[in-house]
Amino acid sequence: MVVGSQNVFVDSLENSDSKTFSGGEKHQTFGMEQRLKELEDKLDCDKHKGTRIIGVVGMPGIGKTTLMKELFKKWQRKFMRHALVDKIRVKSKDLEVSLPTLLVESLLSLEDQHHHTDNGEDPFEMYKNRLLERKVFVILDEVSKKEQIDALLGRRDWIHEGSRIVIATSDMSLTNGVVDDTYTVQSLDHGDSLQLFHYHAFSDDDQVNPRKEEFMKLSEKVINYARGHPLALKMLGGELHKQSVDHWKSKLEILAQSPSPGIGSVFKMSYDELSSELKDAFLDIACFRSQDKDYVESLLASPSPDPGSAEALSAVKALSDKFLINTSDGRVEMHDLLYSFSRELDLKGSTQGGNRNRRLWLLKDIIKGGEINVLQNKMKPANVRGIFLDLSEVKDETKLDCDHFKKMRNLRYLKFYNSHCPQECKTNNRINIPDELNLPLEEVRCLHWLKCPLEKLPNDFNPVNLVDLNLSYSEIKQLWEGDKDISFLKWVDLNHSTKLVRVIKG
Structure with missing residues (x-):
């Protein structure tokens, strides 16, 4: 040669x-x-x-x-x-x-x-x-x-x-x-971010634009979104160059849901090189952003005879080393651009080997016709990895079929919460369960059910992998009957469950 x-x-x-x-x-x-x-x-x-x-x-x-x-x-x-x-x-x-x-x-x-x-x-x-x-x-x-x-x-x-x-x-x-x-290499500071974005978004003749003040205000929103990420600032500047104020506003609305394709493609190269386990860990962490590092590692851990060998410890470290997440002040954080990217990936059910594990958080994917039904749109029960229902978005009473969770053998995270009012709220979003609920979940790590209407968890519920149990403000009288393996249970919150008589009945 x-x-x-x-x-x-x-x-x-x-x-x-x-x-x-x-x-x-x-x-x-x-x-x-x-x-x-x-x-x-x-x-x-x-x-x-x-x-x-x-x-x-x-x-x-x-x-x-x-x-x-x-x-x-x-x-x-x-x-x-x-x-x-x-x-x-x-x-x-x-x-x-x-x-x-x-x-x-x-x-x-x-x-x-x-x-x-x-x-x-x-x-x-x-x-x-x-x-x-x-x-x-x-x-x-x-x-x-x-x-x-x-x-x-x-x-x-x-x-x-x-x-x-x-x-x-x-x-x-x-x-x-x-x-x-x-x-x-750190993110750009606000001043450099603004200069970089303006350099690509505006021409010299834009200085006399009668709507310059509006563009400047919208520029600040772009800067806040990109958080000092040079490629994002450069690409967005190019995309918004010579566009109208209305186009800028529309673009910002779209960015709130998903990143620009060019930005996403850069992240996807790193994502595609991850193992299937790390891909799942990355998408899981997006559901628990800004949570305590020990908490996140515990949720990700696979049961092991030796807790110190839990693979979650290496998952958080590996993803941090790849700058897909970061650990700051004892919390697991994710850049807004990567968070948007992860949400978009999850919507596509895109993981290695054709595995279509899904974490559901959009109201339309969880409730249909006044009924909790995550199996709509031909979703397979075994592919449901997480359900995150924000009750603040539910305006009326909802019903739940007793067998809805029956075949969700891979469900790890079941969370009914209220982002606007994490504790007591006067709302009309009660979840009605007409028949006795079946909850044969062995893989579940996180069970949060704000205002749970059950008096006790079903007998078929197996907390063998459960790490976090939160049934605050619930109707619970006791957790369950008999002895159950709770080796990995670290966090329990039963606050303001006023009807609670005993935790476990022997």
Whole structure:
């Protein structure tokens, strides 16, 4: 393979990232100076002697690639040999592409335009002596698997002392044991967000628009929605460019339900690489956003003889490492853009292997014709993973058939709550159960039933996996009869259940 220049595998720095979605050439960045300064401090050749490998991490679309391009433009002048290997996630899937060969040929082609390697040989071993002659500056962008790092760096015995290598990824766990330090790309602040959005949303002639004040107010709503996410701000700016005030308002209403397709597609690349268990965990966490970390981990945990080995601990950590969630002040949080993305995914019932687990929270998907019926629209009972009925949205009395939950063997979360009034409320949204309810739920982790009309939970209810039981303001007189396995039960709330006589009757 003969390589004439880096551009064989390194896309031009003036690619699609420098264009607006309305077609105009726009490549100005905002907030970049501070980001570059912070990253360069970790690479500083005077401050840090020897070889230095730095990880650059952050959520999808946060601006890692843009930062890498700006860094490469500036730092390639400091080294005789340099290479930016981009789009590694995509290129690694091309069977005809050898990432190690591309990197070595790029580094050496700057000196030898006719340099070539045989794909069947280890290029690092073949040209180790030549590679060791010079320090190198290498950026590996969009790394998605540890194997890609191993392939591109090999045994690292070819790297000249004093070299600088930067690895950009949306998965922090990939840098463990590899990097000397890590730089996390943060969201843009309000000022930079506003500048970036205005740069793509407005033209110079918009300054004299008679409705400028309205656009400015709507701009603030966009900024609040994007929460400093550069890609979202850039794409939304392009989509709203030259559009009317009414179009802006309509777009904001749509965004409240689902993200723009372009933004969602960036998140979906990370989502698609998750295991089926992590996909379910991600969609489950969206239902318990801003809850206590220990609580969420307990809900996600699979029963195990050793509670300390619960896979939920690794699920929360793995999703945090991939920046699909974050743990802040002891709570599990999710960026609004990712939350909207997760809701849209769940509506499509989109999980790996054709599994269509659903978490139902829309009133129209739960109640039809005054009856709780989540099996409408041909929904299979075994595919119902969660039911979240907000009673504040229910204006009248509702009925529930006694066998409705009978075949929902995978139901984990059953929650009848009131988002406007989590405790006592004077409402007319009673759930009527004309016949004796069957509740053979063995997988349920969370059972919340505000103002539960039952005097006791049905005999067939099995709390073997139950973690959280909340029957506040209910008609309950006792929980159930006889002994039941409640090994995983951590939280019980029976507050203001004034008819409660005993918890369990032996």
